[in-house]
Amino acid sequence: xxxxxxxxxxxxxxxxxxxxxxxxxxxxxxxxxxxxxxxxxxxxxxxxxxxxxxxxxxxxxxxxxxxxxxxxxxxxxxxxxxxxxxxxxxxxxxxxxxxxxxxxxxxxxxxxxxxxxxxxxxxxxxxxxxxxxxxxxxxxxxxxxxxxxxxxxxxxxxxxxxxxxxxxxxxxxxxxxxxxxxxxxxxxxxxxxxxxxxxxxxxxxxxxxxxxxxxxxxxxxxxxxxxxxxxxxxxxxxxxxxxxxxxxxxxxxxxxxxxxxxxxxxxxxxxxxxxxxxxxxxxxxxxxxxxxxxxxxxxxxxxxxxxxxxxxxxxxxxxxxxxxxxxxxxxxxxx
Amino acid sequence: xxxxxxxxxxxxxxxxxxxxxxxxxxxxxxxxxxxxxxxxxxxxxxxxxxxxxxxxxxxxxxxxxxxxxxxxxxxxxxxxxxxxxxxxxxxxxxxxxxxxxxxxxxxxxxxxxxxxxxxxxxxxxxxxxxxxxxxxxxxxxxxxxxxxxxxxxxxxxxxxxxxxxxxxxxxxxxxxxxxxxxxxxxxxxxxxxxxxxxxxxxxxxxxxxxxxxxxxxxxxxxxxxxxxxxxxxxxxxxxxxxxxxxxxxxxxxxxxxxxxxxxxxxxxxxxxxxxxxxxxxxxxxxxxxxxxxxxxxxxxxxxxxxxxxxxxxxxxxxxxxxxxxxxxxx
Numbered sequence: 001x002x003x004x005x006x007x008x009x010x011x012x013x014x015x016x017x018x019x020x021x022x023x024x025x026x027x028x029x030x031x032x033x034x035x036x037x038x039x040x041x042x043x044x045x046x047x048x049x050x051x052x053x054x055x056x057x058x059x060x061x062x063x064x065x066x067x068x069x070x071x072x073x074x075x076x077x078x079x080x081x082x083x084x085x086x087x088x089x090x091x092x093x094x095x096x097x098x099x100x101x102x103x104x105x106x107x108x109x110x111x112x113x114x115x116x117x118x119x120x121x122x123x124x125x126x127x128x129x130x131x132x133x134x135x136x137x138x139x140x141x142x143x144x145x146x147x148x149x150x151x152x153x154x155x156x157x158x159x160x161x162x163x164x165x166x167x168x169x170x171x172x173x174x175x176x177x178x179x180x181x182x183x184x185x186x187x188x189x190x191x192x193x194x195x196x197x198x199x200x201x202x203x204x205x206x207x208x209x210x211x212x213x214x215x216x217x218x219x220x221x222x223x224x225x226x227x228x229x230x231x232x233x234x235x236x237x238x239x240x241x242x243x244x245x246x247x248x249x250x251x252x253x254x255x256x257x258x259x260x261x262x263x264x265x266x267x268x269x270x271x272x273x274x275x276x277x278x279x280x281x282x283x284x285x286x287x288x289x290x291x292x293x294x295x296x297x298x299x300x301x302x303x304x305x306x307x308x309x310x311x312x313x314x315x316x317x318x319x320x321x322x323x324x325x326x327x328x329x330x331x332x333x334x335x
Numbered sequence: 336x337x338x339x340x341x342x343x344x345x346x347x348x349x350x351x352x353x354x355x356x357x358x359x360x361x362x363x364x365x366x367x368x369x370x371x372x373x374x375x376x377x378x379x380x381x382x383x384x385x386x387x388x389x390x391x392x393x394x395x396x397x398x399x400x401x402x403x404x405x406x407x408x409x410x411x412x413x414x415x416x417x418x419x420x421x422x423x424x425x426x427x428x429x430x431x432x433x434x435x436x437x438x439x440x441x442x443x444x445x446x447x448x449x450x451x452x453x454x455x456x457x458x459x460x461x462x463x464x465x466x467x468x469x470x471x472x473x474x475x476x477x478x479x480x481x482x483x484x485x486x487x488x489x490x491x492x493x494x495x496x497x498x499x500x501x502x503x504x505x506x507x508x509x510x511x512x513x514x515x516x517x518x519x520x521x522x523x524x525x526x527x528x529x530x531x532x533x534x535x536x537x538x539x540x541x542x543x544x545x546x547x548x549x550x551x552x553x554x555x556x557x558x559x560x561x562x563x564x565x566x567x568x569x570x571x572x573x574x575x576x577x578x579x580x581x582x583x584x585x586x587x588x589x590x591x592x593x594x595x596x597x598x599x600x601x602x603x604x605x606x607x608x609x610x611x612x613x614x615x616x617x618x619x620x621x622x623x624x625x626x627x628x629x630x631x632x633x634x635x636x637x638x639x640x641x642x643x644x645x646x647x648x649x650x651x652x653x654x655x656x657x658x659x660x661x662x663x664x665x
Contacts (some may be wrong), residue, residue, distance in 0.1 A: 145540030149350075151450035151472025151515060154539065220451030263429050265449030267470065 003309025005036045005300035007127060007253025008181045008202055009276060010103070012035015013043040013055070020274070025062030028254070028321060031277040034105040036306075040101040040127065046076040049084020053091040060093070067094060071101030071127060074115045078108065085122035093203035097305040098124035105133035105163060112166070116174030125303055128167060130180045130188055130201070131228055135159035140267060141229045146212050150220070150315045152266060155229065160188040164199070171198040179303060181251055183206075184228045186238035193247050200303060202295075203239045204253025205279040206323055208286060211236040214330050222262050222269035223326050226253070243287060243295045249303075250287075250295040257322075273322030280314050282327060289313045341651050342398055345464040347453050348473035349519040357523055361483050361493035363647035364640070370407065371643055380650050381410035387440035387462070391417040391428070391447040396478070396614055396638055397467050401444045404645035413440060428452060429459060431546045435439035436460045441656055442649055445469075463652035465645075471510050477613055478516035480644040482524055484637050485565055488609050503556050505591055506569030506621055507536040507580075513613045514569060520547040528564070531556035532591065535580040553591045565609035566601065568593050570619045593622045604633070609633055 006029070012019050029037050039059065042046045047055045047070045050335070059068035072084055088098040100119060105113045105128070119126045139155025141147040147154030160183070167178045168191060180201040183189060191200045206226050211233040214224045215228050224230065232250055233237060242248040255272030283292055293313055301309060339359045343351055370378055386405040390398050405412045415435065428447070432455075435443070440462045445453050450470030457464045468474040486493060489500065502521050508514045508530050521528050522545070530541060531550040543551045550556035557563055571587060580589050588594065593601075595608065601608045610622070610632045618624045627634060 143539045145544045148538040148540045149544050151470050151512060156539075220454045260427075263427060263449070264454060265428055266451045267449050 001033055002033045002297070002314040003301065004280070004297045004314060005038070005304065005306070006034050006252050006254070006276065006279075006296070007099075007179065007249070007300050007303070008039045008204060009037050009273070010040045010255040012256070013041050013045075016258065017259070018258045019185055022059050022062035022068065023226045025254075025256075025276070026066060026068060028274060028276040029061075029068070031320070032252070033280050034066055034082070034252075034276060036069065036096075037070055037276070038069050038099050038101075038127070038242070038304075038305075040103050041070050041073070042103055046073045046081055047071065048073060048076065049082035049087065050061045050176045053087065054085040056091045057064060058095070069096060069099065070093070071099040071125075072113060073103070073147050074100045074118070074126070075102060075106065075111065078111065080114060080118070081124060083124075085124055095305070097303075098122055099127060099304070100124045101127045102129065105129045105131055105136065107133045107169070109166060112170050113174060116170045116176035116178070119176040120174055125177045125179055127179050127181055129228075130163050130182050130184065132162040132166070133157040135162055136228070139229065140271065141215055142212055142232060144216055144232070150215060152215075157185045157232075157235070160185045160228070164188050164191045164201075168195045168198050171195070171235050177303075182253060183239065183248060184231045184235065186235040188236050189242045189247060193298055200249065200299075201247075202249035202251040203243060204251055205275050205283055206253060206273070207231050208240055208243065208250070208325070209235065209282055209323070210330065214326075217330055218264045222264065222266055223273070223322065223329065225266065225269055225271040226273070227255075227271035229273060240286065244291050246294060248295065248298070249299045250279070250283065250292070250323060252276045273326065275321055275323035277321045278324035282323065284313070340654055344652075344655050345453070345457050345466075346475055346648055346652060347457060347464060347466050348474045349478055349516045349523070350473070352475075352520075352523070354523050357479070357482070357520060358493045360479055360644065360647050360651060362488065364479070364483055364643045366520060367407075367646040367650070368640065370646075371442065371639075377407050377409060379409045381405065381653055384441040384653055385413060385439060386408045386410045386444065386649060387413040387415065387438070388434050389431075389435065389443060389445045389447075390447070390467070391452070392468070394467070396405065396444055396641065397446065399494060400638070400641040401465075401645050401649075403642050404596035404649055405442075407642070408646055408649055410649070413438060426495050430456065432456050432459055436462075442652055444649075455477045463656055465648055465652060466510055470512065471515070472512055473516045474613075475513040475516050475520075476641070476645055476648055477513050478520040479486070479648070480637055481513075481517055481518055481611060481613070481643040483566065483640045483644050484611070484633050485504045485609065487636065487640070488633055489564075495526070496525040497521060500525070500564040501527045501529065501561055502565045502567060503529040503563045504567045504569065505553060505556070505593070506539060507530050507572055509531050509536050509538040510571070510572050511569050517567065519545050522546060527561075528604055529556045533581055533587075553597070556625075557597065558604065563601060563602040563608060564605060565611060566593060567611040567613075570615060571617055571620055572606075588630035592620060593626050595623050598623070598626045598629070598631070607631075611637060613637070
């Protein structure tokens with residue numbers, strides 16, 4: 001067992017026949033050497049307190065190892081749900097701190113405050129996207145020369161600083177533990193660092209490996225579409241450095257996108273891609289074993305209240321995912 | 336007719352064209368303009384060729400212009416519009432393209448509301464693609480016909496280019512594919528370009544990407560530095576704009592519109608200033624009716640020249656096809 005933990009994985013349930021099944025997700029985690037996957041479940045039925053036990057059982061039935069943990073959704077339709085944290089350990093079957101997941105940004109500050117207050121009471125970690133929803137809306141690239149040249153909608157980098165800035169204030173106000181996933185700007189890194197532990201953050205593997213020039217190089221190929229958008233080259237360097245310095249953790253950002261949602265025009269395609277099985281293999285040369293172990297095993301384990309692990313870095317993973325194919329397609333973008 | 340060939344297999348945008356490519360298209364268009372002035376306005380250049388006109392987005396003048404261009408070149412045409420087709424039943428662009436491809440078009444003219452759609456088609460279709468406007472990205476034939484019209488009005492040949500001329504593009508630069516293509520083509524031909532619009536309508540990095548001069552206020556753009564030789568008024572595209580990009584039409588007209596008083600001031604600096612508009616016009620918003628209909632306006636010339644330019648584009652793309660057409664094989 002490697003002891004590696006991925007906090008940043010999304011699974012759609014119930015999926016269409018050509019979507020990723022829980023068993024396939026588990027296989028990819030196994031191939032990538034990940035032992036614990038915190039799954040943000042995107043589905044018609046929210047994973048609230050009522051659905052937690054059955055969703056956890058369903059994921060366990062698909063594969064006993066690795067451990068697939070469904071994160072609770074504290075909000076549905078802008079309302080607080082049944083949080084289910086009292087039954088958390090019974091449902092999950094492991095001594096892991098409760099994890100709540102907001103799959104979309106919450107722009108309503110009052111609602112975010114309520115989530116934070118309740119999360120603190122339940123000792124839950126709240127995993128949150130890094131951006132402000134209204135500023136980020138519709139943007140598939142960073143607002144700037146590349147988006148302008150390609151004529152595609154951009155989002156300003158300030159979408160992240162506004163989003164993270166608000167979360168820091170909410171953490172200060174409520175005492176909650178917010179973990180920001182998908183950090184993609186240098187300014188976002190600075191905010192997290194300056195907040196000195198008030199919030200934690202992680203960067204997705206594709207954002208460490210590729211920058212926005214991949215959009216130009218691929219000429220409207222939807223394979224490069226990621227959420228949030230790929231960083232500027234300057235921000236990518238800061239993100240890599242932040243992981244090396246222990247400011248950011250690493251997540252795979254794994255989101256399966258079926259072909260029917262990818263074979264579309266760039267502005268209509270769903271961003272994302274599978275990356276769980278190749279994250280270790282691709283990040284190892286960039287970060288080195290010690291940094292990768294610290295950022296993708298030790299820090300997430302501490303956040304979840306798990307005991308330290310000492311196992312070595314996992315095996316090299318397999319090629320069966322979108323990130324691996326993308327990096328192979330754009331070799332110039334590799335560090 | 337020019338014997339040259341384009342350096343590219345498709346016309347996906349002005350980006351990617353060399354100056355020689357642009358000059359070749361404009362030179363060839365001059366020949367076709369002459370054809371269009373004859374009593375019998377038809378040549379057999381594309382006889383036996385099939386031109387598919389795929390319009391996934393509403394269009395009047397561009398569509399008619401391409402259709403007429405294809406017909407005057409004696410091509411067969413296949414016309415497609417999204418409304419009433421399988422697209423309105425949920426068919427994807429790729430599925431539609433594959434079905435059209437099965438009919439074997441040699442040339443594919445495509446307009447689509449998504450930036451990059453012509454690139455997507457160029458990866459799955461065998462024919463040469465001509466971009467007739469993709470999202471907010473490019474509208475290369477519009478820029479070519481604009482340049483052709485300017486050369487004509489200035490009494491220059493394509494090889495003389497637009498050196499020494501200053502063109503000011505006014506309006507929603509962010510959402511305008513016409514502006515993007517012109518910001519690439521006009522400097523390629525030697526012109527200086529100024530762009531001006533409300534800050535909410537100026538894309539990030541526009542100066543850096545295109546090397547144009549950027550202004551927030553139209554009077555600064557019009558009346559500072561060298562006199563402006565031509566103004567290109569863009570249509571306010573309310574259908575593309577997100578919320579909160581401008582105040583009322585009245586506000587816009589006052590601040591950025593080419594009304595009579597502003598026009599007279601322009602004329603005072605250069606009495607042969609040229610007024611352009613890609614159409615359709617919102618009269619009284621971006622341009623006064625009297626100015627649009629004045630002798631400075633080349634708006635109808637733009638429409639007329641569009642046919643010759645598109646004939647040139649179709650003809651030159653056909654020359655680059657691997658399979659010879661009947662006219663070439665004869």
